[in-house]
Amino acid sequence: MTPAAVTVSAARATTTAAETHGFLSPTGVEIAFLLVGLVTFGAAIVTVTTKQLVHAALWLVVALGGLAVEYLLLTAEFIAWVQVLIYVGSVVVLLLFGLMLTRAPIGRSPDADSGNRWAALTVAIAAAGALVWVVVDAFRTTWIDLDGAAAGSTAVTGASLFQSWVLPFEALSVLLLAALVGAIVLSRKAKAKTKAEVEAEAKTKTPATASDTPRRDDVPRSDKEGAR
């Protein structure tokens, strides 16, 4: 949603001037945009193909950082810094934390490839195709005026977010709240379960339920741990 908001706000503040811009005489910014795009694309490819788990997470940093630079080049400064703050600063740190907590081997992991990769590739290509088609179709003749006021500054982004896009914004925040509450409920239930388990264990001392109770408890618990 955020990139869409930027491009829309940019589109609003720019003139449709395809006739004054040719594809064959690119400006410096356009060349930089392309080069950074290539770097981002390359980093993304390495992220999913490398056999070293932690390297994949670090290449993801390069890819996400490259996206932030692209936002900057599109004059969307606010979105760029938020991209760095949320994705590089928090999501990747969380990812690395999870990796280090479970398994973070130095060197190659031969089992890093999933059997689903062809299905994943199909989904990725379909999603990318749809996105590129929609964006190209929507903004074909739109150019950002780099000489005027920044079309993606904090003030412009905020105004468009809370004026024309306030409903999707609120819907998204409700979704996030639901996810938050869900996470808390999941973690609390798991704790309650372990208490019930202790009681069940105490009960198993009576021989009648010994064979039955633990098995019934085991299934939901492993389920929950997966969800966590």
Place this chain on the structure above:
Amino acid sequence: MNDALDVALRLLVVFVVFLTFPLLVGQAEHKVMAHMQGRLGPMYAGGFHGWAQLVADGVKFAQKEDIVPAGADRRIFQLAPAVALLPYLMVLLVIPVGPGEGAVGEVVDAGIFFVLAVMGVSVLGSLMAGWASANKFSLLGGLRTAAQLLAYELPMLLTAASVAMAAGTVSLTGIVDAFEWWWLPWQIVGAIVFFVAGLAELQRPPFDMPVADSEIIFGAYTEYTGLRFALFLLAEYAGIVVLCGLTTVLFLGGWHGPWGADGLGWVWTLLKAAVLAFVVIWLRVTYPRLREDQLQKLAWTLLVPLSLAQIALTGIVKVVIA
């Protein structure tokens, strides 16, 4: 031509500040700690009260052999100190020390977001170092670093958001321009939360569980020697400079002072930042290290609710006076 010269000059000044201010803080730490503990501290290097001690330390670090452990991930191990250090240089660029365009390296529209985003990146350096060292103590340090960042990033962001709400802008210069003296009592809770969370993000005592030298042997930096280790140390002290500068700009009114605001505003900024740096050192000498669970508890059960309350208070006051 003049523009290029202007930019070059600004970059040079920021770079010099980046190289000297952390050393000043380090030397002050040597001396303040020593006197608080009834010692004298370094007295010989350079002659007068050991002023050149850190220069001598730097020379020593440069002479040491640069070792990469055999089992380490070589490239990431070598890259990590740069990832830890460079973000602070970028942050120093945008912190304004005085009014107007002349007293800031580069004016950034979304200054608060830039600063917090880039400071978060610096933690990646510690994570990379912790993982790439192939050492269990380092890995533990990296883990604790990540857990600490995740816990303390939130209150830091929320309190910064509170100031941005009060000022109605996310630009650092704009925030100081909008500052009034009564913001001080209004935002005092936010200021304390921000400062404490910043200390935790820098892993300064009492929040130095990730580098606890007596337990996990300096955590992520266990395997580092020579210049690369010195770069990590420099990153820590540059972090202190950045944190004190930011707290000054966001909560203490930057260049506003009781008098002399016209020409000498930058003196106020530096003075306030220096006092804060003294407090950072003072806290190191005063408080014992918090345990890992105490660290997490402090962030989630005290700082986050406090910062949310501060945001609510800011909103209420803002609506009432609007």
